[in-house]
Amino acid sequence: MDLNTAEGSRTAVNTTSSKPGQHEKSASPADSDLLTSCVHCGFCLEVCPTYKLTGDENNSPRGRLRLWREEAEGRLEQDPWTDFYTSECVGCLACESACPANVPYGKIFENIRHQHVASGRYSPSLMLRMAAKAATYPLLMNLAMLPVRMLRRRGWLRGTMSVPGRPASIQSTASLARQLMQRHRPSGPRVALLTGCLMESVFREINAATVRVLIENNVQVIVPDDQTCCGAFQEHCGLEGAEQLQEANRKAFGKLQVDAVLSNSSGCGYALGRALSGSQTVRDVLTFLGEHGIIPRKRDSNKAQVYVDLPCHLVHGQKAAGIPTNVLDATGYRWQLAPAARDCCGSGGTYQMEKPENAREILARKSAFLNDAEGDPVILATSNHVCMMQWHSALTHSLVRRPFQVKHVIQLLDPGEDF
Amino acid sequence: MQPSGNRVHLETTLRNCVSRGRVLTSPAQLAGYDTDGLGYKEYRPDAVVIPADTDELIRVLQSARQLGVPLCFRGAGTSLSGGPVAAQGGIIVHTSALRAIRKISPEGFWCEVECGVTLNQLDEALKQHSVFYPPDPSSGPVCTIGGNVATNAGGAHCFRYGVTSNYVLGLEVILLDGSVHRFGGPAGGRGRWREDWKRFMIGSEGTLGAFTRFWLRVLPRPEKVWTFRATFPDLITAEKAIHGLVADASYPVAIELMDPRCVAMVENSPMAVGLPVDSFMLLTEIEGPAALVDARVESVAEILRNAGSRDVVYSDEAILRGKLWKARKVAGGLMGQLSADFVVQDAVIPKRALAELLQLVYDEADAAGIRAVNVFHAGDGNLHPNFLFDSRKPGELEKVELIGKRLMQRVVEVGGTLSGEHGIGNDKAAYMPLVFGPDTTRLQLAIPAVFNPRHQLNPLKVFTERRFTP
Numbered sequence: 001m002d003l004n005t006a007e008g009s010r011t012a013v014n015t016t017s018s019k020p021g022q023h024e025k026s027a028s029p030a031d032s033d034l035l036t037s038c039v040h041c042g043f044c045l046e047v048c049p050t051y052k053l054t055g056d057e058n059n060s061p062r063g064r065l066r067l068w069r070e071e072a073e074g075r076l077e078q079d080p081w082t083d084f085y086t087s088e089c090v091g092c093l094a095c096e097s098a099c100p101a102n103v104p105y106g107k108i109f110e111n112i113r114h115q116h117v118a119s120g121r122y123s124p125s126l127m128l129r130m131a132a133k134a135a136t137y138p139l140l141m142n143l144a145m146l147p148v149r150m151l152r153r154r155g156w157l158r159g160t161m162s163v164p165g166r167p168a169s170i171q172s173t174a175s176l177a178r179q180l181m182q183r184h185r186p187s188g189p190r191v192a193l194l195t196g197c198l199m200e201s202v203f204r205e206i207n208a209a210t211v212r213v214l215i216e217n218n219v220q221v222i223v224p225d226d227q228t229c230c231g232a233f234q235e236h237c238g239l240e241g242a243e244q245l246q247e248a249n250r251k252a253f254g255k256l257q258v259d260a261v262l263s264n265s266s267g268c269g270y271a272l273g274r275a276l277s278g279s280q281t282v283r284d285v286l287t288f289l290g291e292h293g294i295i296p297r298k299r300d301s302n303k304a305q306v307y308v309d310l311p312c313h314l315v316h317g318q319k320a321a322g323i324p325t326n327v328l329d330a331t332g333y334r335w336q337l338a339p340a341a342r343d344c345c346g347s348g349g350t351y352q353m354e355k356p357e358n359a360r361e362i363l364a365r366k367s368a369f370l371n372d373a374e375g376d377p378v379i380l381a382t383s384n385h386v387c388m389m390q391w392h393s394a395l396t397h398s399l400v401r402r403p404f405q406v407k408h409v410i411q412l413l414d415p416g417e418d419f
Numbered sequence: 420m421q422p423s424g425n426r427v428h429l430e431t432t433l434r435n436c437v438s439r440g441r442v443l444t445s446p447a448q449l450a451g452y453d454t455d456g457l458g459y460k461e462y463r464p465d466a467v468v469i470p471a472d473t474d475e476l477i478r479v480l481q482s483a484r485q486l487g488v489p490l491c492f493r494g495a496g497t498s499l500s501g502g503p504v505a506a507q508g509g510i511i512v513h514t515s516a517l518r519a520i521r522k523i524s525p526e527g528f529w530c531e532v533e534c535g536v537t538l539n540q541l542d543e544a545l546k547q548h549s550v551f552y553p554p555d556p557s558s559g560p561v562c563t564i565g566g567n568v569a570t571n572a573g574g575a576h577c578f579r580y581g582v583t584s585n586y587v588l589g590l591e592v593i594l595l596d597g598s599v600h601r602f603g604g605p606a607g608g609r610g611r612w613r614e615d616w617k618r619f620m621i622g623s624e625g626t627l628g629a630f631t632r633f634w635l636r637v638l639p640r641p642e643k644v645w646t647f648r649a650t651f652p653d654l655i656t657a658e659k660a661i662h663g664l665v666a667d668a669s670y671p672v673a674i675e676l677m678d679p680r681c682v683a684m685v686e687n688s689p690m691a692v693g694l695p696v697d698s699f700m701l702l703t704e705i706e707g708p709a710a711l712v713d714a715r716v717e718s719v720a721e722i723l724r725n726a727g728s729r730d731v732v733y734s735d736e737a738i739l740r741g742k743l744w745k746a747r748k749v750a751g752g753l754m755g756q757l758s759a760d761f762v763v764q765d766a767v768i769p770k771r772a773l774a775e776l777l778q779l780v781y782d783e784a785d786a787a788g789i790r791a792v793n794v795f796h797a798g799d800g801n802l803h804p805n806f807l808f809d810s811r812k813p814g815e816l817e818k819v820e821l822i823g824k825r826l827m828q829r830v831v832e833v834g835g836t837l838s839g840e841h842g843i844g845n846d847k848a849a850y851m852p853l854v855f856g857p858d859t860t861r862l863q864l865a866i867p868a869v870f871n872p873r874h875q876l877n878p879l880k881v882f883t884e885r886r887f888t889p
Contacts, residue, residue, distance in 0.1 A: 036811075039755035040458030042497040046537060046561045055469050055515030056441060056451075057496065063451030070450050079447035098560070100752020 035069040037103045038062060044095035044105075049344045049362045050088045058085045061095035061105050068112055083121045086112055088355065090348035090362070091236060093316035097342075106317070110235060117238035124237040128350055132239050135197040135229040142172075145201035152202070163392045163406050166417075167204035174223035177211045180419070181221065188218035189259040189292065194249075194282075196268045196385075197229035203385045209414035210264045210285055216415050217294055227252040230263075232271035236349035246275035254279040262288055264410055266314035266384045267349060273318065284314060286383055286409055290324025297413060299332035305375025306335035306412065309391070311384035312344050323383060323409060331412035333379065339369050345382075347390035359390065360397060367394040370404055378404040381412060429466055432486060433510070436478035439471035440516065452511050455498040456558075457846055459760045459810040464505035469513045473593070473631050476512065480629060481597040483510055484875065487889040490595075491877040492625045494535060494563030499763055500844030502570060502624055506879040507887050514565055517631060520544050528637050529588055529605050534565030534630050550637040553580035556840065557751060565630050571622030573840030576704075578798035579672040580638075582840060584621045591632035592620060595871045605634045619866065624842050625877035626867040626885065641706035645716055646740040649728035650682075650698035654774050656727030657699040661770065661797050663722040664703055669715035674798030675702040678777065681750055681792040681805075684757070690749040692742070701728075701797070702747055750794045751805075758790070758807035762819055762846075764826060766802045768835035773800070779829055780804045780822075787818040801839035802830075827853055843881045851882055860884070 044061040045051050051060035058067060064085055070076035086109075093106045116122040124132075134141045149167040151157035168176070173195045191214065195207050214221050227249055231242035253261050253276055261276060263269030264285045273282035308328060314320050328335045346352060346362030370378060380391050388408060394400045426444070433442045443449060444466050453461040465488065470476040483490045489509030496503055505511050518535035525548040532541060538552070538559040545551050555574035556562055566572070568590065573582040589603025589610065602610050602617035609615050620627060651657035657676060664671050677685075677700040686696045694700055705712050705719060716733065723731045734740050754761045768776055777793060784791035784806065795803040806822060808815040827837060827850045836854060837847050855863060864882055867874060878887035 033759075036759050037756070038458070039456075039761065040454055041456055041751075041755065042495050042558065042561050045495055046539070051515075054441075055513065056443065056448075057513065057515075058443070058448055058451035060451075066451050066453065067447055070453075076446055076450050079445060081445045081447035085447070085451075100749070101755030102752070 034104065034108050035065060035072055037101060038065045038069075039101050040066070041100065043098045043100060047094040047098045047343070049090050049092060049094075049346065050358065053358060053361055059088050061089075061099075061103075064089060065103070065105070065108070068108070078121070083116060086116060087122055088358065090344055090346065090351045090355075090358075092312035092344035092348055094312060094342070094344060097316045097319075110238075113238035122238065124239060124350075124354070128237050128353060129239065132234050132237055132241065135233050136241055136245060138197055138200065138228055141197055141201045148202055149204060162396070163203070163388050165203065165205045167202070168208060173200060173204060173207040173211060174225055176208055177215075177221045177223045180211060180215045184215050186215050186218045186220050188220065190220040190222070190257070191288070192253055192256050192258045192261045192280075193221055193223050193285075194227060194230065194253075194261065194263045194268055194272055195223060196263075196265055197233070199265055199268070199385055203388075206264060206385065206408045206411060208417075209408070209411045210262075212415050212419045213289070213294075213410055213413045214262075214285070216419060217289065217292060219292065222256070222258070224252045224256065230268040230271040231275065232267050232349060235271065236351075242271075246271075249275050250279065256280070260288060264383070264408065265386075266311040266318060267386060270313040270317035284318060284320060284383065286323050286327050287320055289413075290327045294327055294330045294413065296330040297332035302334065303376040304333050304379060305373065306331065306333040306379045306381050307338040307370070307373060308335055308341060308409070309338045309345060309380060309382040309387065310341045311382055311387050312348070314383060315342050327409065327413070331381075331409065333412060334375075335381070338366075338380065340366060345387050345390050347384070347386045349386060352386075352390050352393070360393070360399070363390060363394055364399045367391070367400050370394070370400045371402060373404075378402070379407055379412070380404055381407045381409045383409050426465060429486060429488060429510075432482045433466055433468055433479065436482050437468060437470055437475045440475045441467075441469040443467040443469075452493070452496070452505070452513070455493075455496045455501060455503050457499055457501045457762065457844075459762075459816065460501055460504070460846070462504045462506050463508070464511045465508050467511045467513055469516055471516050473517070473599075476514075476517075476629060476631065477593055477597045477599070479510070479512060480593055480595055484595050484597075487875070489875055489878050489887045491880075492565070492569070492629055494566035494569075495537065495558070495561045497558040497562045498566065498570065498842065498844060499846075500570075500765070500838070500841045501846040502842050502844035502877075502880060503566070504845070506845045509878075509887075512629065514563065518563075521632070523548055523550075523637075524605065525550055527605060528639075529634055530637055531605070531632065531634050532564055533632055534563060534568075536564050537561055538564070538567070545637055546640070549640045551640045552586060552635055552637050553577070554583045554586060557748075564633055564635070568621055568630055568633060569624050570840065570842030573796070573801070575673040575675055575796060577840070578674055578796060579670060584618070586636045587617060587621055587633060588636050589634040590617055590620055590630055592628040592630055594628045595875060599631075600628075603634065607634075607636070622842070623867070624844065624881050626874075626881060627870045627876065643709040643712050643735060644704055644706040644740065645712055645719070645733055645735045646743045647703045647719055647723060647731060647733040648700065648743040649723040649731045650695055650700050651726065651728055652698060654699060654777065657701055657797075658770075658773060660701055660723050660726035660728065663726055664719070665770075665798060667718065667722055669705050669712075669719055671703045671705050671719070671798065673702065673704045674796070675747055676700070676793075676795060676797035677747060677750065678793040680781075681794045682746070684753055684792055685746045685750060688749075688753050688756075690745070690753060692746045694746060695730075700746060702744065703798075747794065750792070754792065754805055754807055759809040759811065761805050761807045762823070763803050763805045763841075764823060765838045765841040765847075766804075766827065766830040766835055767839040768800045768802055768830055768833060770797075770800045772833040772835065773797070773802075775833070776802060776826070776829065776835075779826060783822045783825055787822060789815070789818055789822065791822075796839070799839070800835070824850065845879050845883075848879070848881055848883045
């Protein structure tokens with residue numbers, strides 16, 4: 001079924017590129033067929049955030065592929081500049097959408113990054129390594145982040161993670177789902193929800209809103225207790241450990257009798273989709289609701305204006321056409337796509353920590369429209385928690401000099417904590 | 420390639436020329452500039468400069484002249500003819516930072532843009548004023564106006580609107596000595612020059628000077644567009660349709676044709692649109708005021724039906740029109756998926772010779788074991804045979820080059836020429852003697868020699884004789 005979406009009319013479907021148990025690294029980075037699949041047409045240049053930032057062709061997908069290929073073929077020696085240009089890539093995958101020759105850039109980039117980390121050509125910061133390690137212990141992370149949740153709930157936290165919100169400090173999403181399932185007894189399709197590592201430990205209110213919206217719309221929600229982080233964090237950094245996490249999630253989700261596995265963060269959904277390929281269909285919760293149908297919210301004020309930004313891993317990773325228009329209409333707000341909604345905001349998984357200056361410049365250009373945007377309040381809505389953090393940094397770094405709220409679209413559909 | 424001592428001097432000199440721009444000199448900074456859209460031919464530059472503004476570009480040109488180093492200019496590097504590559508080493512000047520749209524005059528129907536502006540960027544800006552810039556090469560999302568003017572680029576809709584030269588009112592050129600000249604301007608004409616120098620500049624492929632700014636003519640945006648798609652069982656019926664369309668008063672803006680080999684390639688891919696695999700597919704469009712074009716829809720459909728098509732489909736709705744164009748649009752990318760390399764020729768032929776030339780392409784390619792598909796601008800006889808090959812396999816490139824040579828020989832014999840819109844670059848330079856005899860070549864070479872006597876600007880392009888001698 002074709003859905004009308006906020007960007008087009010393609011059906012949003014998770015794309016997968018590997019079989020269960022088969023990590024993409026099985027394709028050698030030196031695989032000449034992969035590296036030569038680029039025909040050098042240059043269509044990727046104008047969608048690449050780092051090319052647009054620097055005007056340097058080496059800092060584009062076509063340029064990087066050329067450097068990797070020449071090095072793999074022994075025509076270019078290992079060079080710190082190759083390492084630099086590789087590290088500059090945001091990993092937004094916009095080039096994959098623009099590529100007429102279907103070059104699997106994301107797969108090649110992931111392989112090269114793993115190789116660079118393994119050989120010491122690139123070293124993620126200690127903070128990133130620690131964060132990646134912490135993500136593999138969800139219980140520990142939830143406990144460690146308890147103070148963060150408490151401070152956020154009281155509105156006392158400032159900084160990158162201070163996107164205002166009211167996360168439950170103690171009750172887990174799994175517990176909430178069981179409680180609401182008992183109370184409302186939905187009878188519709190049955191779904192399993194990925195709660196994620198950072199989402200559950202810091203942005204738990206988004207998970208809670210997801211559960212409430214689904215159950216309100218007569219969807220049965222189960223939250224497997226034995227699930228773990230999707231592994232996207234480790235993949236972004238080129239660190240080991242993603243395969244073990246993917247294996248754990250295959251055990252947790254693989255054999256469930258559900259109509260779909262849902263994710264409410266596009267990056268996590270993209271990673272889980274690849275891990276569960278062949279066993280479960282992983283879908284973005286908003287795409288699922290768009291097809292399932294959704295109860296619209298009614299708003300008294302018509303002054304608010306929502307600007308919708310489309311996460312890269314939704315439109316370029318999962319190849320979804322956008323966020324369904326019926327879902328956005330159901331928020332009850334006036335909404336429109338943010339300018340250049342399909343372009344990267346600079347978050348890129350861990351990019352805002354690895355290349356803060358680039359990330360800030362990319363965001364500065366993209367967020368400039370908010371300074372003159374109409375609406376009271378102005379709400380920037382997206383569907384990825386890392387993009388939310390990035391957009392919020394436009395306020396904390398004074399890139400945007402007027403107040404605006406950052407929300408997940410699912411929060412705009414939330415029936416509220418009293419549901 | 421410069422000796423290492425000279426390279427250090429080159430780098431130091433260039434760094435003195437630019438303060439806000441970039442100078443790239445490490446091997447892994449140069450490798451990204453080894454090639455253009457003709458990805459299998461590589462030439463390593465000695466340095467790449469990305470000037471931040473025209474002043475920096477002027478200093479780079481003056482320094483290159485003093486150093487005696489070849490120079491070539493590069494926009495998006497989408498050329499399919501080996502134009503913006505350092506065929507004789509030296510400096511590549513990448514104009515990616517010069518991308519301001521300086522002025523749009525909807526009343527005067529002109530705009531002023533810098534050379535690095537992309538066609539899509541310009542179209543987005545012009546859209547707000549209900550005007551458009553007609554040349555539309557397929558690389559529009561990324562190619563730059565500078566490259567378009569340098570190659571006198573065309574596109575599908577140039578059947579009616581003509582190529583780039585019809586839309587350049589004026590241009591600013593920086594010569595090798597750093598002097599800045601303006602030929603023409605918003606009002607067109609010759610400016611302060613006796614001769615129409617801007618005509619010399621358009622299509623000169625970077626051999627005369629650096630283009631930095633243009634004044635371009637724009638037209639009112641068409642109110643309504645109808646797209647028609649039809650398939651034909653053979654070339655005779657397809658040609659009948661083409662002749663009917665060309666002569667019809669509805670004056671189509673584009674007439675595109677895909678041969679059965681290209682149709683089969685699309686239909687055997689995930690991009691299939693449901694065309695009969697052994698057919699020729701024709702696309703045509705009419706556009707203009709709604710009342711006028713609506714009245715012409717049936718007559719165009721009738722031409723296609725009368726010629727022998729049984730599946731004429733047409734629409735004026737944007738999404739459906741996109742679907743009708745889909746097979747044509749995906750063909751180029753599919754070639755990239757199917758083959759490590761491909762080369763596309765750009766010959767222009769009298770339409771009466773179409774059947775003969777297509778057969779020649781098939782015969783030569785089949786005999787050499789090279790896959791060939793044709794998708795081209797049939798309305799203006801601009802043939803685009805695409806040869807799919809793998810340059811890593813010994814002998815394949817040579818076979819493709821031999822086919823290209825034989826094809827070009829016949830193209831010239833039947834009254835055609837080498838290039839309609841891609842330019843000559845270094846890919847087709849060897850074919851130039853097929854078109855120009857010794858006397859004409861001497862005169863042709865005299866023109867760039869006026870601007871840079873030692874062929875320092877974009878050497879080895881257009882004419883193989885244009886070798887830079889320090």
